[in-house]
Amino acid sequence: MRIVFAGTPEFAVPTLQALIDSPHEVVAAYTQPDRPAGRGRKLTPSPIKDLALTAGIPVAQPENFKSAEAIQALADLQPDLMVVIAYGLILPQTVLDTPKFGCINVHGSLLPRWRGAAPIHRAVMAGDSKTGVTIMKVVKKLDAGDMLYKVECPIGAHTTSGELHDRLAELGADALLKVVDMIENGTVQAEAQDESLVTYAHKLEKQEASIDWRQAAIELDRKIRGLNAWPVAQTTFKGQVLRIWRSEVLNRSTSAPPGTVDCSAPALDVATGKDMLRLLEVQLPGGKRINGKDFLNAHPAAGVVLGS
Incomplete structure (x- = not known):
């Protein structure tokens, strides 16, 4: 042929x-x-x-x-x-x-x-x-x-x-x-x-990358996986863009407002609209992709509200 x-x-x-x-x-x-x-x-x-x-x-x-x-x-x-x-x-x-x-x-x-x-x-x-x-x-x-x-x-x-x-x-x-x-x-x-x-x-748009912590953890996890490797899901941490490469749904609830970081594990666990979401791999501007535990060691985050 x-x-x-x-x-x-x-x-x-x-x-x-x-x-x-x-x-x-x-x-x-x-x-x-x-x-x-x-x-x-x-x-x-x-x-x-x-x-x-x-x-x-x-x-x-x-x-x-x-x-x-x-x-x-x-x-x-x-x-x-x-x-x-x-x-x-x-x-x-x-x-x-x-x-x-x-x-x-x-x-x-x-x-x-x-x-x-x-x-x-x-x-x-x-x-x-x-x-x-x-x-x-x-x-x-x-x-x-x-x-x-x-x-x-x-x-x-x-x-x-x-x-x-x-x-x-x-x-x-x-x-x-x-x-x-x-x-x-x-x-x-x-x-x-x-x-x-x-x-x-529909075609992916860059503005879809922003995370709304009021959504359920399972929806956010799907979004993070769906946007990896482009455009990569993101939120803000103390005014800086924080890219989220990988996550994991935790079947436990919290009374904290959506976006609040709970480091009691210790792990980078975040409150959502339903259940908790553990951020397994994140990245700050100019930095490397690192796991959530290493991020916490370098950036104290207990009580911080992501995206605020």
Whole structure:
């Protein structure tokens, strides 16, 4: 199969690598234009561009597919299939119709649950017990195409979005290869999505990082895990931003106001709207990530109200 790959972030890398290692031919890699990154705002290529160039695959970085030239350049590749994963551009119908077998997408959820930009984070934050990867046909409506293959993945009580991201990236690569072979062999079977079960995973915003201690400990723990590794949950400690990387729910109550630190354990335990939350790993500006006990040793906190 002659395959055009379209993707941008790290999540797409295992899938492209799997295709490179397969008997199929990746004839081009489409990815977002280089963007400014880091403190120096230096133009930086995407992870997919780096991998493609290393593998000797031609790279295309159109701003969009509005021009006839961009459409023709894709057609000239004579692709059998286009594989799309976290590409970041909306594909017009002319692009979807160009490959012989159309376009398929690797999506990090069990569709129709969590269509949209942040399915991995939203699944953790919602307290889902499982998620997975869905391979689907690409249509003009967001993540609404027929499903071709699914693989499930449990979400553990301590799983973070960053950890789940890496697992799903590998699962997605394996699943994609199975689907490509089924398409080539004519054995793939499509299943329509149940629109009544659709939920949307809206894009993460930085302002979501702020912790409201009036919420229940279990909700805050899910949020902390869901925002790890970006943008990372945060509160304030004596006027300084305190990032919270990991936590643990304690099934004990307190009459103290939400946000109050109780160091009787001794541990960095905080009152919430329901139950207590133990902060296992935190970070002050300019400092390293440290465990809660070490933080208490360096920063007396008994009776301090976080977020005040």
